[in-house]
Amino acid sequence: MTATFSFDLKATDGAARTGVISTPRGNIRTPAFMPVGTAATVKAMMPESVAATGADILLGNTYHLMLRPGAERIERLGGLHKFMNWERPILTDSGGFQVMSLADLRKLTEKGVTFKSHIDGSKHELTPERSMEIQRQLGSDIVMCFDECPALPSDRARIEDSMRLSMRWAARSREAFGDRPGHALFGIQQGGLEQDLRQESADALRGIGFDGYAVGGLAVGEGQEAMFAVLDYAPAQLPVDKPRYLMGVGKPDDIVGAVKRGIDMMDCVLPSRSGRTGQAFTRRGVVNIKNARHADDPRPLDEQCACPACSKYSRAYLHHVFRAGEMISGMLLTWHNLHYFQEIMSGMRAAIEEGAFEEWERGFHETRAKGDIDAL
Template sequence: MSDEREQHPSETFTFTQLAQDGAARRGRIDMPRGSIRTPAFMPVGTAGTVKAMYLDQVRDLGADIILGNTYHLMLRPGAERVAKLGGLHEFARWPHPILTDSGGFQVMSLSGLRKITEEGVTFQSHVDGAKHFMSPERSIEIQGLLGSDIQMQLDECIALPAGEKEIARAMELSLRWAERCKAAFGDQPGKAMFGIVQGGDHKELRVQSAKALAAMDLKGYAIGGLAVGEPQDVMFDMIETVMPFLPQTKPRYLMGVGTPDDILGSVQRGVDMFDCVMPTRAGRHGLAFTRHGRINLKNARHAEDHRPLDATSDCPATRDYSRAYLHHLVRAGEPLAGMLLTWNNLAYYQQLMAGIRDAITGGRLAAFAAETRAEWVKGDLPPIG
């Protein structure tokens, strides 16, 4: 099965499983604005832009969908203004699928003073200090004004470590909010609302959350509250705990993950969708992700290294610029450094996802994972000879 981008636009939101290898599955999500090949990595376009990239570039690298952030867009330029300007797709010139998060994570982590009640959360903007109120219904309303294709329920994402009682309280509140988000979203055949499994690092709470969300018969399911500082083995354990209780016929999205190794391990456990700021943020800070692992272009060892990051890559940023030049740009603080390294990083992430999809189809994901991990250890080694 080829990994060429094929469009199967559908008036309804549908998920089709095309192949399986162990717990990993290859599939395709079809909706009116196009198709999403899974497992998929969604570049993060926080404020309507994937930082340091043209969206045409992002598309050309292989992205079928990008993510927008409800919290940031509601503060600037405002959801009602985006709607007046034709919605986020037209505003940002991205006519393909967009997923918006609910804004809950940013409310909990970025805003100033905040107060959580059964009705919602009152919070202070990190931009100008203004007070706002977000209920589950308002979160869905904002995402509707933005015009996104996949919308996330409002949930309470608490920081770990936390006590079991506090984790249970937040998980149960999130379930009640999921019901309200489902009612507010209503019947939109060509779009989807995903529920979010919470429960921290407690297996029983995760199972309770997953079972309750599955009973709501939503169009997709996310696993939230992970990749927030817990060890990787804890994250994988929570994924393995939850998976048996999520419907096999619906897509599964691990929020905010992550490193290439996190993604590879999560795919092997049945996850279909990922997003993370890591490739773009790392690019702006001099770190390249490559087939050979991570390369820190700040290191002086690259100052006279004429080799590109990877001579075999199809990405011009990866193939055509020397490590010495990239090192110079990083050390000089030139904006081009972030542009080229972000381009490289997103290219690598999409190449990794394409390789994963092909490996699942060929029934050789375990071998692909072993080969890929073996290459990563070569990352920041000095030149040979």
Template sequence: MTSPFRFQIEARDGRARRGRIFTPRGEIRTPAFMPVGTAATVKAMMPESVAATGADIILGNTYHLMLRPGAERIDRLGGLHRFMNWGKPILTDSGGFQVMSLAELRKLTEEGVRFSSHVDGSRHLLTPESSMEIQRQLGSDIVMAFDECTPYPADERTARQSMELSMRWALRSREAFGDRPGHALFGIQQGSVYPELRAESAEKLTAIGFEGYAIGGLAVGEGQDQMFGVLDYAPGMLPEDRPRYLMGVGKPDDIVGAVERGVDMFDCVLPTRSGRTGQAFTRRGPVNIKNARHAEDPRPLDPDCSCPCCAAYSRAYLHHVFKAGEIIASMLMTWHNLHYYQELMAGLRRAIGEGRLTAYAAAFHAQRAEEDIEPI
């Protein structure tokens, strides 16, 4: 019998793969970009609008949802999909990264992490077992193992201790996850920028066995060159027949480079956060709509874009509503950015399928180098 969760590679071009993840809630075309729905919403977007951009899956945050409104409440109300009116797959992170970056008075032990909520100061303990239970209550389709995101920079001894703790937590996560047909658990490779630690982490994770594997501990300040240096070897250490997910990445050129190196899945707050702060992503690079040069510009953000923002609204209008603090500015800019990201992923998938990824990437970089259109 075919598993209700499986990954199928449909085409290869160099190290890049085009494929499909099959879940009971729908298929995920890879390479895939997952918009971030931190608190059961992709900010400034209706779920129908997120789907209209081409997104097959979104990401939810265990840490934020466990604190508010609470996983038990979401469970009583029918799970996260029903709660937020999203019928397609959802991936939830384990909560570990947010505990390290947002929580106050946190204490890390072998058991897990004790912390004070940044919302109301209440005390909590998050462990591999409780993270699995919270994600079960949320009802997410893809669950992430509980890990420690190794800080950067870290010396080799610190990175090893962190990686080994994450591997012990990965085993506990696997055991606590249990048998949940139709749901998948992903392990997370750690090891900072040290190849031998990455290799050891991949070996331990593979021995435990997961439905997919993430590359963690990157996009934490190391810069693109070092990130690509790790991605030159890290994806190849993970099982060939499972999806590979680069957590928290990233900028459009980060994604193109990571796809070339064999990564299948991405998530990042950048397109939504940038939309709310007045930055648009276009084929010719970023556009800051706050700049005065746009105040009387009747042209769209990107003349080659088919999103609702570019189809009907001018740079001048976007400049005005952003300056006026109108909510529609965040809505239109976010829709455009998510549409751009999904068009980028569709272009990468087509290029891999047609065996022309190198040419696609070269054209992508050349067009971005031209920079924004000349002011009027």
């Protein structure tokens, strides 16, 4: 265990990197996938089950937790780690994205955002200073700057204004965060799909100085091709000796493509949300367990997978409990999906260390292209 926050780059293969982020609550092996625990829980999972999938860190959500049960209450109860029974590191987002996408009647000013809660209509204000205070009350290990994230496509003038506002907010976030040994503050690069605006944003963030840097404003509707085009240059605009976090990504092939381009950390609701809707990610692509073809199939979802859904249950059973609306369906499929995502990460970490990332990536795509096993 360490008393400070640090990042140690172990190996590179092309732009792909593997390393270790050290925090007082434990190490995070990179590239890392962070399951999303929006409201202090990864839906349908026990915290110890999430740890069993191989996750080193979880993501918590400032916007949702400030509205319910409230950051002050969580602080009184001993902080988010104790509250949700997760002893490993937690990253909290700043709330900016959710305010933009979920809140009603929001009003944006230089100071921050005022909005009405999507839960009960109550009025709230979120500023860089308030976001830092909430994340301090939650006790998260990695704190994100408060920023604004416009949806894409958007016109250049809008993206430029938004990025510059986010950079002013980043400076205020840095000041409000203060000196908190063992806790880290990450800046967020914005600039849409514009390379020069991304560079301006990266320069501004470097000038302020952060413990890590996120590539923000992607996975917001621009499509994979456009996202990868930005990732071809954006990570290299950020400091080489700090972790790089791509927010809100993604599908397995998005994750592999992002790591190939120099990203160290990612998060996404996809594995858990898909699990609850009967979608399983396997090495041979996506399986819809609701389809009738699985009703009599005694085989596992993925015979090479060691998760409980695959090692103890048949496709026929998983099909049945999904159709019957049983809670165990979402639990088993979420566990499987999170296990598979962590398997991808560990495969990439090993491949980068061995200098064999290209070969690993080729095998990954070839296996997925085969599609699901033939029906019986």
